[in-house]
Amino acid sequence: MKLKCYFFLLFLSILATGIKGQSIRDVSGIIRSEGTNEPIAGVTLQIHGRTIFYVTGEQGRFTIPQVRDSMMLHISHVQYKSKTIIINNKLDELIIHLERNEGEIQEVAVYATGYTLIPKERAAGSFEIFDKKKLNQSLSSNILDRLDGLSGSLALDRRAAMQTEGGKTDVSLRLRGMSTLMSDARPLIIVNNFPFEGKLSDINPNDIESISFLKDASASAIWGAKSANGVIVIQLKQSKIGESKSINALFTTRISNKPNLYANNRFISAPEYMGFEEIMFNRNYYRDEKTILLSPYVHLLSKKHKGLIDENEFQFEKSKFMEQDIRKQADQYLYQNAIDKIMNINMSGGSSLHSYLFSIGYDDVKPVLVGNSNSRLSLRVDNKIRITSKFEAQFSIDYIHRMERNNSVSLFDQSGIVPADKNMIYPYASLIDINGEPTRSAIAFNPFFLDSFNQSHNRDWLFSPLEELDIRDNTYKNNSIRMFSNLNYKLSKDLTISANYIFNSTNGDRINHFTADSYYTRNLVNRFMQGPGSFIIPNGAIRHKTVDSSRKYGGRMQLDFNKNIFNKLSINSLVGGEISSYISIFDPLQILYNFSKDNYIGQNIFDYTKYYTVNPDGAQRIPSSNSQIYELTDRFISYYGLGTLMWDNRYLLTTSLRWDGSNLFGVKTNQKGVPLWSLASGWLLHNEKFMNNSKLSELKLRATIGENGNINKNATAYPTAVFTTNSSTGLREALLKTAGNPQLKWERVLSWNIGVDWALLKRSLGGSIDFFKKDAYDLMGLKEADPTTGINPILSGVKQMINYGKFESSGFDVRLFSKNNIGNNLIIDTDFSISKNWNKVVDYNVVPLGIQDYFQYIVPAVAGKSRDIFYAFPWYGLDSQTGAPLIMEEGNLTTNYTNVPKFLPENLINIGSSFPIWNGSFRAVLSYKQLSLSALILWKGKYNFRRSSINYQELLDSWNMHNDYYLRWQQPGDEDKTYIPAIPTTVDRNRELYYMNSDVLVERGDYIRLQSIQINYSLPLKNNLFKLDVIGVMENLGLIWTKNKQGLDPEYHLYYYNPPKQFSLGLRANF
Amino acid sequence: MIKKILYMFITSILTLSCSQGFLDIKPAKNLVVLSTIEDFEALLDRVAIFNEKGSQSLSLISSDDYFLTKSSWETIVTPFQRNVYIWDKEIFEGTQSADWDNGYERIFYSNIAIEGLNKIVPSENDQKKWNDVMARALFHRAWNHFNILVLFGEYGSESQDLSNKIGIPLRKESDITIPVTRENVKAAYDFIIEDLNNAQTLFDDSKYNIERPSKQSVLALLARVYLYFQDYEKAFHNADLCLKMNAELIDYNELDASRSYPFPAYGLNNKEILFNSWQPSISALAQSRLCIDTNLLVTYSNDDLRLGMFFRDNGLGNKTFKGSYVGNLFMFSGISLNEVYVIGMEAAARIDKLDVALSLYNNLKIKRINKLSYVPQYEVSKDQLIELILKEKRKEMVLRSNRWEDLKRFNNTSGAKMILTRKLDNQIYTLPPFDNRYTMPIPEYVIKFSGVQQNIR
Helix, strand or coil: CHHHHHHHHHHHHHHHHHCCCCCCCCEEEEEEECCCCCECCCCEEEECCCCCEEECCCCCEEEECCCCCCCEEEEEECCEEEEEEECCCCCCEEEEEECECCCCCCCCCEEECCCCEEEHHHCCCCEEEEEHHHHCCCCCCCHHHHHCCCCCCEEEECHHHHHCCCCCCCCEEEECCCCCCCCCCCCEEEECCEECCCCHHHCCHHHEEEEEEECCHHHHHHHHHHCCCCEEEEEECCCCCCECCEEEEEEEEEEECCCCCCCCCCCCCHHHHHHHHHHHHHCCCCCCCCCCCCCHHHHHHHHHHCCCCCHHHHHHHHHHHHCCCHHHHHHHHCECCEEEEEEEEEEEEECCCEEEEEEEEEEEEECCECCEEEEEEEEEEEEEEECCCCEEEEEEEEEEEEEEEECCCCCCCCCCCCCCCCCCCCCCCCCECCCCCECCECCCCCHHHHHHHHHHHCCCCCECHHHHHHHCCEEEEEEEEEEEEEEEEECCCCEEEEEEEEEEEEEEEEEEEECCCCHHHHHHHHHHCCCCCCCCCCCCCEEEEEEEEEEEEEEEEEEEEEEEECCCEEEEEEEEEEEEEEEEEECCCEEEEEEECCCCEEECCCCCCCCEECCCCCEECCCCCCCCCEEEEEEEEEEEEEEEEEECCCEEEEEEEEEEEECCCCCCHHHHCEEEEEEEEEEEHHHCHHHCCCCEEEEEEEEEEEEEEECCCCCCCCCEEEEEECCCCCCEEEEEEECCCCCCCCEEEEEEEEEEEEEECCCCEEEEEEEEEEEEEEEEEECCCCHHHCECCCCCCEECEEEEEEEEEEEEEEEEEEEEEEECCEEEEEEEEEEEEEEEEEECCCCCCCHHHHHCCCCCCCCCCCCCEEEEECCCCECCCCCCECEEECCEEECCCCCHHHCCHHHCEEEEECCCCEEEEEEEEEEECCEEEEEEEEEEECCEEECCCCCHHHHHHCCCCCHHHHHCCCCCCHHHCCCCCCCCCCCCHHHHHHHHCEHHHEEECCEEEEEEEEEEEECCCCCCCCEEEEEEEEECCCEEEECCCCCCCCCCCCCCCCCCCEEEEEEEEEC | CHHHHHHHHHHHHHHHHHCHHHHHCCCECCEECCCCHHHHHHHHCCHHHHCCCCCCHHHHHHCCCEECCHHHHHCCCCHHHHHHHCCCCCCCCCCCCHHHHHHHHHHHHHHHHHHHHHCCCCCCCCHHHHHHHHHHHHHHHHHHHHHHHHHHCCCCCCCCCHHHCECCCCCCCCCCCCCCCCCEHHHHHHHHHHHHHHHHHHCCCCCCCCCCCCHHHHHHHHHHHHHHCCCHHHHHHHHHHHHHHCCCCCCHHHCCCCCCCCCCHHHCCCCCEEECCECCCCHHHCCCCCEECHHHHCCCCCCECHHHHHEEECCCCCEEECCCCCCCCCCECCEEHHHHHHHHHHHHHHCCCHHHHHHHHHHHHCCCECCCCCCCCCCCCHHHHHHHHHHHHHHHCCCCCHHHHHHHHHCCCCCCCCCEEEEECCEEEEECCCCHHHCCCCCHHHHHHHCCCCCCC
């Protein structure tokens, strides 16, 4: 069946390219603006008496086939005065000038919902659309960067990404806040009219035509059970029948500086650090056991203490350490200026019977870490063919090939130079010693042990960052194919039937090749050695491979009915059904030992069941391949309908209904689905007669209500278990997941929206305001139960999930725009967007286990409180004698921290929100003739963040430094000058817990940021068929203002470094 | 034409809803609704549930086999461990009791397996497997009820009226809506014995890996339960049956005391383990903290190999423990053959089978003492023998949860009563015999949810 489908599509695409316009005569030409001579895109052309329209492309060009002399050609564009010309002579190349309409500046907008296109006039719901121009404010090859700052209603949450270097991986999106407690909180993303489950990095931003946000129920309820978190519709570029040939090429280079490793609070100087180590050494803190890693200075102190070296040697070695600062060598060897190169060419064109678009893009990214790189090749083909005047077909295919190399040695990660059980490296580390040789040092186990092991076994168990950098070989390759086809048949004047089919497939391979010299291999070989020369694990390369893949297919049949009755009532409606399936598969890790890259042969026969005595201590089995394939399937059958009535262009009524069925596990079929609906009304006041004389160009009132759904696939109706294979017994074992819930339902969100759109003074000023409220109910929550029954929601036990949570959020979105022609060709265009959003948990009752949970970035849900509430311990200052933080217990100030973990949440103070309540952006474009300058400014307001400080326990155990160390309490009296505690006599986890989470470290996060500046210059070329733009973009320009006194960047303060400034230079050619 | 196409549209849309099977595909391939014997076997083979988190941390921490210094006691993060160490009246301070929760979670798993198996009518070929799996489920239910009873139930011996003693909630079905109530010790005793007897009949002599209980582990557990209730006849009878199946001990003469853990890792190929289970790491009993009771240490003779296998210097003048039967830092808390030996010899001596007791005693000791110097014991009186045996049990079963069971039992026997003491700097804590603190308090949240009666402490 599927195969047949492909053949059919293939046939269509061949047909599309084979057809040539047969005509009496083709007429082509160009449309220009009177005066400026600029080509005009989007001009509609129609031969009188024909039903087909033609639209000009980017260069204002058009081609109309089968034209005879004396035919009338109607030419129209919203911003220009319409014109009708008569084709005569034998003129084949027409140059037509249109006069600017001095009246309205129309804002052309058509919202894409994935099911239909809704012109702004007919929309009663809350939509936002962003065209190429806005998306191109950033030239990043990553869509996420381009989404940042588009609108106040979309907030990027970077808090989860903070802990990984570079970390763009875990940025999550919130469209109009949150509406769930435990289920998926991501907005639904639509590509090719179907939900997109893949990675955003598999979409080339230069292939995007527009992005629409569907924010309220009226806009998004048509997406039913997946729409509760809002919907983001990505429209890819398509060819348009009748559009003339155009070629568009873009070349950009984006450079960003090396990160500034010195503007970083995570380091203290080598002498200070060594001073601390000496204090702790003298307190006998460091245990000299085989398994315990000692830093080089502690090793040195220990050698002196044991009498292995004399004072002179000690002082000599010490002085070498004192002069080191790892950042200097890291900056030189581990980091580089990042360079992204982007090339994109797209060609489109066609005739009255078919059109094509072909786009090829290649991005090559060299990030700041030496050794890493990513590249992406993307191809897009889109064909449309008009088979008869009633029958149209479209077929498009995207192919993306991504390649990532992760061979860097980071300064901050355990994959880099940080030892496995530490968080940082000591500041006196080096990469190259004074003789110019790569430094080798211990990163696991006791250096005394390693020295003797290396000698007795004639092996090397030390780690050298620079040698490692040369031999790492970890690559990820991903191929992704997306196919989309659409058949469209006009049954009558009003009725159209259409069918859509998509197929997406991805396939990714990660291969990590550890050479015999790599630390990973040496470490494993050494651990398993049973004495000198006695190898258990062969002394050769080790290869790890994992494969992930996915398949998605979806089909849809839809009937559209559009009719205009008495020129007063227009009806736009559609009904349809769709079916989709998404399968993702993760193949098990495959390990081959003694792998030869030359002939691709490895070894896999070992005794994986035996516990070998390993060095320096303990027993282990040889790491073996995994045994389990994960395959996840998501299936849906849905029916939907949408109807819009509009009376006299004044009154608008829209309704939608959707029914979804999914393969939620173990639910009776009649409960698998639930109908979701919306109702909306609009009043276009500006079309009322009584408004005729007002200065208002637009005034539209909107009100909507409706229900969206959300799914939690972790919940099941029957008690279910998952199978795994136990690594120690080798037996199949089952883990009970849920106790089952026969009443399982989907989460529901009832949302309200009222809004107004307005524009005045010929649309030179306008905007919109939307108020919304969302009541989420039937939210999946863990039910608290007596653990005696066997249910235990808190410990990692069997959970019982039921639909009982309630959550509400509300807020408003305001948008303001202005277009001012100041005169002398100077135009200022501004766009201002601001959103406020807050939320409250209404019903939820699982009490978290420990007080620490309240300091995570996602705090426990507590009824009556916001999900984003910020908790802190109250701060009472430092003890004047010891410099320890004071805490209040039973009305007395004390420095006994035994009971800190037992503090109740009621003892914590609530400091506002941890997530910005206000979120706004401001974009201004200044254009003068061919030059335009735009700037994007972001604003976040009313939120808090917890700044980092010195944690002595982490300093001692994880080598985590902080430059607050310099400002610590050192002698009585200091408590008046500082709040940073003294070095404790014994390290007490509870003391650190209290200080790190006390309100003295909470800062306001509000900020204004200059996100980017773009300069665009169109070269004044004589040849009007050719357009060349030079683009310059500066991004990450930093904060303009922040409320905290420390000058910390609230967005990036926990990142290892602030994102470096980026400069891009681009060339865009159109012809 | 239009009509035709519209009909087609409607039919094709309707066929979507007819594709019933389409939505019946599992969302994840490894997700199952348990239904076959193999499924329930897999449920009981879950090592992370049934073997890796035993319910004996409270009895281990309460035991008098070790002591802590004030400074190391103070740095224990978990409050219940600090409190249990000094036998405080209040223990949990609102935190979870893993012993309780994990124990009842295992009982819940077992009940699901028992109920599921009861719905299956096995074919002739499957009958053996059905029996095995059912017997394992019954063992787990009994084993966990017993462990919880030892901690949270009042003590009573078989000769007393157990129906007056307050016991624990007994979960006989998996239905989570059945109210949680505390039943008396008699009910618990009967239920545990019933489960074990049923398991014993179902099991044949096959043995699988030691993470699965077997007939021998059922017999060993029966011996342990009867001993706890002072039914020495039955304790001996079951120990004897157990040892008849296999009585081969590890010869400590063949082990290497210089290793940091002399016993094989995770109990693999440890032939004394009948049912493998261990405690999650307990910070109070970390090697760096615990010091072996010096009074216990002096009872070992110099040629006793256990000195080297069980203990090492902690660097600060005391001995710490390295002799877990799972060969790592986790405390072994399953059932092992050496335990059946000591149960058997004590029970035999108490029912006047002195020669049997003595031979068990010598058979065990010869594997524990340097074989060049061991002189077997002969000719002792009953009282002397019992004293010898009890001393031997302490030496053999260091940091096993049996110690707490024995202490509870000794309060009720005619033998010497013990007053336990803890010292933290100058502060002395004592636990006299018959003290209410021998019964642990029910975790507060259980009382909050179910309103069951709290123990008086």
